Amino acid sequence: MHEFSWDKEAEDTLSKILNIWPAIIRKSWKEKISNSARLIAYDEKSPKITGDILYRGAVNALPKSYEPLLLRIKSPEEFARKKESQEKLSEKEWLIEIKRWDRPDGENGPKIIKKPSEQNVLAIMTSPRIGGNTDILMEKFLDGVRSKGAKVEKFNLQKMNISGCLGCMKCTEVDLPEICVLKDGMSEVYRKFIEADSVVLGFPVYTGRECALTAAFFDRMHPLRAPIHFPKISTLKRGALIGTWGWPSNDSYNHIIEFQVMLLKLFNVITSEIITACGFWGEYYKKGIIERDQKGLEETFRAGASFVTPL
Structure with missing residues (x-):
């Protein structure tokens, strides 16, 4: 597959995501996420892998149950808001x-x-x-x-x-x-x-x-x-x-x-x-x-x- 350059945001995002796991299994997930990001970049004809492309690659590569962890990396504020919303009942934002x-x-x-x-x-x-x-x-x-x-x-x-x-x-x-x-x-x-x-x-x-x-x-x-x-x-x-x-x-x-x-x-x-x-x-x-x-x-x-x- 065509080799893409990575911008700093993509490298930083990948590093944060890989820190979810103990070192012994990071290599496997790094390969899956990187390959997924390359496919997105290729499909979108992007000359490089950006932070956004890397994040979307991770979303595609990981089970959906990783959504809370990925959200905490992408937007700590949104993660905190979503978590806080579950600490009190609200008819305006019913979660069930x-x-x-x-x-x-x-x-x-x-x-x-x-x-x-x-x-x-x-x-x-x-x-x-x-x-x-x-x-x-x-x-x-x-x-x-x-x-x-x-x-x-x-x-x-x-x-x-x-x-x-x-x-x-x-x-x-x-x-x-x-x-x-x-x-x-x-x-x-x-x-x-x-x-x-x-x-x-x-x-x-x-x-x-x-x-x-x-x-x-x-x-x-x-x-x-x-x-x-x-x-x-x-x-x-x-x-x-x-x-x-x-x-x-x-x-x-x-x-x-x-x-x-x-x-x-x-x-x-x-x-x-x-x-x-x-x-x-x-x-x-x-x-x-x-x-x-x-x-x-x-x-x-x-x-x-x-x-x-x-x-």
């Missing part, structure tokens, strides 16, 4: 936003054959905050499901005795009735998962990734991927995801949501509905505050109703 993701035209997920009244929907809530905003959002979605007559069974994993995966791999060797050698709450989850027509997963983003119970759930789901058990889930299921996070940007953690979509696909669950909500930070972290977004909750209800309705 519920978003129903766009669905592709045509068939979206496995075709619904059964009537809603004949469908079994399994809901898995992995948030440790029972009655919290993630839980409320899922319940509104499930209200929509129930409104069509579908049967719903919901597991709050926080209330259940579920151990972490031991990595013993016995699940690949022996066809145990309980699926896993650990005889705990997951035994019932396995059974209901196998029987379900659809699966709804709800979780919050903590520390830049899915919460611990979500990770534990997928670890413990591994037995169903074993050849001796996988035929039990050979029929495709429809899936829905409910996710929440703190930073007030409605796409900051889309990559985390998308990764859970791919994990569900490992178990033949094809996600057809995604509902996310952002802005739960500071004063906006209070339990139940999501209920003030009635418009978003109404759309969530409609999503739940359509989730079990044949096209």
Whole structure:
């Protein structure tokens, strides 16, 4: 690729961004950001890489969850203002936003054959905050499901005795009735998962990734991927995801949501509905505050109703 000169602002900006990480991984990110900036400069026919081009290159190269850190580098004042806005509630600048993701035209997920009244929907809530905003959002979605007559069974994993995966791999060797050698709450989850027509997963983003119970759930789901058990889930299921996070940007953690979509696909669950909500930070972290977004909750209800309705 054509070599570009760099102005001082670009070099200073890159240095500030690289200081986000420990030195041992800076080289990798330097290459990604620099290559992204070169592509922008080439596309815009710029003779050099400027500070603005470098910054946009970083935005393109980094996961969207780096938005707060990049904003603090680009505009400390704007970062401070945005952070301060979350320390007190304001009707003029309401930060919580519920978003129903766009669905592709045509068939979206496995075709619904059964009537809603004949469908079994399994809901898995992995948030440790029972009655919290993630839980409320899922319940509104499930209200929509129930409104069509579908049967719903919901597991709050926080209330259940579920151990972490031991990595013993016995699940690949022996066809145990309980699926896993650990005889705990997951035994019932396995059974209901196998029987379900659809699966709804709800979780919050903590520390830049899915919460611990979500990770534990997928670890413990591994037995169903074993050849001796996988035929039990050979029929495709429809899936829905409910996710929440703190930073007030409605796409900051889309990559985390998308990764859970791919994990569900490992178990033949094809996600057809995604509902996310952002802005739960500071004063906006209070339990139940999501209920003030009635418009978003109404759309969530409609999503739940359509989730079990044949096209």
